[in-house]
Amino acid sequence: MLQKTKGIVLSYIRYRETSIIVKIYTEVLGLQSYIVNGVRSSGNAKSGGGRMGLYQPLTLLELVVYHQERANLHRIREIKCPEPFVYLPMDFQKTGIVLFLTELLSKSLKSEEPNPVLYQFLHHSIHVLDGQQEGVQNFHLQFLLKLSRYLGFATPTADDFLEEVSPYISADAIDREAVERLLLEPYGAPIPLNGERRRHVLQMILQFYRLHVADFGDLKSLPVLQEMQG
Template identity: 45%
Template sequence: MLIKTRGIVLNYLKYRETSIIARVYTEQRGVQSYIVNGVRKAKPPGRIALFQPFTLLDLVAYVSPRGGLTRLSEFRCLRPFRTIPYDMRKSSVVLFLSEVVSRVLREEEENAALFEYLYHALVAFDEQEEGFENFALVFLLHLSHYLGFGPDSGRQITEQVAFATDANLPATSRPTVLRFQEFEHFFDELLRDEGPASVPNGRVRRELLTILLRYYQLHVENMGDVRSLDVLSDVLAEL
């Protein structure tokens, strides 16, 4: 059976000499893995670019009643990005966020609201000319609500992370609790999303992302470390 669906590329692995196994978050089937033949051939050029992280695709895909790997019958770019591939700051943010999303999205079932959020957030990010310094933070805060553990306040984030980090220390000697409290008001501003937050520099953004990733790790089993945060940190230092 064939289905037609929109998809958001999460990542891919090389497969045999010229093919890949692409992991895609689809509108109709949730997370799916597809064998895509021949996209690493020299001719026609450029087809592998369609499977870079967060590329928006129109797909015609085979569906197996047994699940598992299937193949794509057709694929094309649904909406080419205008700025993300050509702006190192934006492409670094996308690399980081795609790694996070690929680690937290695992369900093979439809979630139309989540798909629409991801799709429209990426389109808006691509169109944004300036003031996108906090996009990764806002994106992850909103995503957490779709995943079922969205915080109501900055205090909820910092307390959970601080006490989990210092779980083996007595209650009277938790230095990170006070340290993390310094960041509560930034999370509160970002959660309200009423305008640009007053995050002063890239160093603080790195701290906020580190805390937020730890919050995710408390709620997503076996999430693991996000390696691309180190890459993004160099870019954040300039924002």
């Protein structure tokens, strides 16, 4: 049946010569995969799947899709991007954050059950990242801690967080203060962290995710993010 929904692109893989299989987290249908034929061929702008630019990481879409229960792959009838990014594609630092976040989301979002509250959080956060001018270097830290609330395993305080991760990674009073502020303050808040401390806090957060997300493992995009941030 036809279903209208908003969606956030997570990733895609090439399929045959001109097609892709794209993974999209949708507002109405949860996590879904779609096969898009001919999108990598010339003249694809007129096809139902649109053009390749629509399938870049974290692109915000409006979709009309063919959805069949128990099917692993679905098809897109109509697609558009009513909220194109303004700054993100041209910002080197933000590009590294996007690659990192899409890999983490691909590991963390596994349910086909819809979760509109989670979707709205992701949608809002992506908008913030596109337009944010200050505190961008801490965005991914705040995002991961805030995301854990919607995934169902957030800790209420920084002390609870550190209690979980301290058997694996050492922490001190400065880490505690940083985590508390990252948990409570809005995106862009002036949280003073140098590069070394930021990497340490990130390692704690990733360990926190490994404790709660099955098969989380390591992230291939982490070295790229750290190189871009210096």
